[in-house]
Amino acid sequence: MNSKDTYRCVQERYAGVARQTDGPHKLGDHERKVASAFGYDLEDLLSIPENANLGVSCGNPLAMANIGVGEVVIDLGSGGGIDVLLAAKKVGMEGKAIGIDMTKDMLDLARQNAENAGASNASFIEAFITSIPLPSSTADCIISNCVVNLVPEVEKTLVFQEMFRLLKPGGRVAISDILAKRELPIEIKKDLSLYVGCIAGASQVADYERYLKEAGFQDAVILDTNADLNIYKELWKNEKANGPGPSSSCCDSMNNSTSGEINNLPDVDFNIWTGEWIYK
Template identity: 55%
Template sequence: MDSTRIYNQVREHYSAASRGSPPQYSEAIAKSFGYSDQELANIPEGANLGLSCGNPLAIASIREGETVIDLGSGAGFDVFLASPKVGPNGRAIGVDMNDDMLNRANSIKASKGTAADNVTFVKGNITNMPLDSNTADCIISNCVINLVPAQEKPLVFKETHRLLKSGGRVAVSDILAKKELPEKMKNDLALYVGCIAGTSQLAEYEQWLKEAGFTEIVITDTKADLNAYLDIAEDGTKKSDCCIPAAEPVAKGSLSAGCSLKAASPCCSPEDKKTCCSAEDKANCCTTENEAEASCCSTVSSLRDALGKIDLNEWVGSYKIYAVKN
């Protein structure tokens, strides 16, 4: 896909995401990918948008006085968690290209007063960041690098290497492909902004890190369930499997024969009486008499609409990536 088109779609999607998601949903997603109750209790309201695919801080080993840079910082979730770890003598810097996300992050920072004096948000593309070389002790990122067009991904790792001090480390959570994605999936913009279509494979990640000059590279599948994006309802509870009459089984991930369990509508809940989608209603999958209660028009639902086409765990996984600049 054309890089300009990708960036425009990513900006549009994450501008919508910057308006927020139900806090119960965001908290449940964060817990699914490794954040503790204590961490979630210490973040400012509105910083967690439910967009994580891991917890990079769990492998970053951040110390007081360090400078940490978060690539694609969004509303500042990981930046605000890093802030007390680096302390008043350290710096927590978020880099993002999206004005709406930066506005939300800076608004949250302002609400924290002097407690966020060590926090800075900078506008920039993570392939070319407006920061000095040898600035950071640690660079983190959470489910963002997969959104960079394939031909530009090596630039992210070269920029990361440039910004790190000697001995500095990379601690990234990202979604990687377990196998080659079919062209139909790669060219699906909805799957792209949903962090699936733009995923790279482990060997590619390792190659780019080595070419940039990193050593001590460790890339590990966390085995986290990526279908959490589909299975967790907006109130933070796990959805029940619905919409599939027992007498009408369909192949997993198939939309042509009806709705599979993973392709069920985000509106499904135990109390709703649903009907399986017809061939003419594949986009929504299920119908309900009470559309207001269904809450089908949120950003969360839009994300599920994009991802509900496939069983995510079959194609991609949540990985933690660690490397060192010598």
């Protein structure tokens, strides 16, 4: 599948997640459970609109970003706005929190959440994170949460180049993502539902180190948090029992016609092959 088709599938998957906030599959306990498992404080989650937390995080980049008042923070793949809104609180009215996302439904949801939260220092831009329409040296800090793995492998270097370009001198990056512990089996790599679910597109640690170095970053620290990624199984089990949920898209039908693995998703032990890593 080429990059264009990959992006289309990712957009459809996450557009479905955004639309569910008004649909029959209401957000709630599962989303809070996922966010708590990956390092968010309940107090922080309760301080922003509930629909900002869509249960698709794999970490909490803000926990290591050391964001200060007056800074400019850019979130790559901002989704419903959870990290942008929390960052907006940290930078105060003297600073800015900017979310970048390629999915219109997500942007609509995030902007509504920002309005509901009264976060006038938060804004959102429609763009691919490989090419962001902002001037160089804009950000003090760049964050991202479980998004870089969704970029096609041939374009991942562009993401890190954009990070480096957008950072002010002395700026920093704080990113949570899923990385492969070893070479993924071909049946996982070809499973489109696992790709849009952030597993099949995971790169290995050595690849990330190379991306960072080639982009110009020095002294990057990449750490395995040892988080349990099997928490995502609950979501797929609920979908199987209650009907199509946020991962429902054209990719599901394409996947069924190719590998047929989607019905076996709950039997995959994600922790054997992948882990949640943070790098800064």
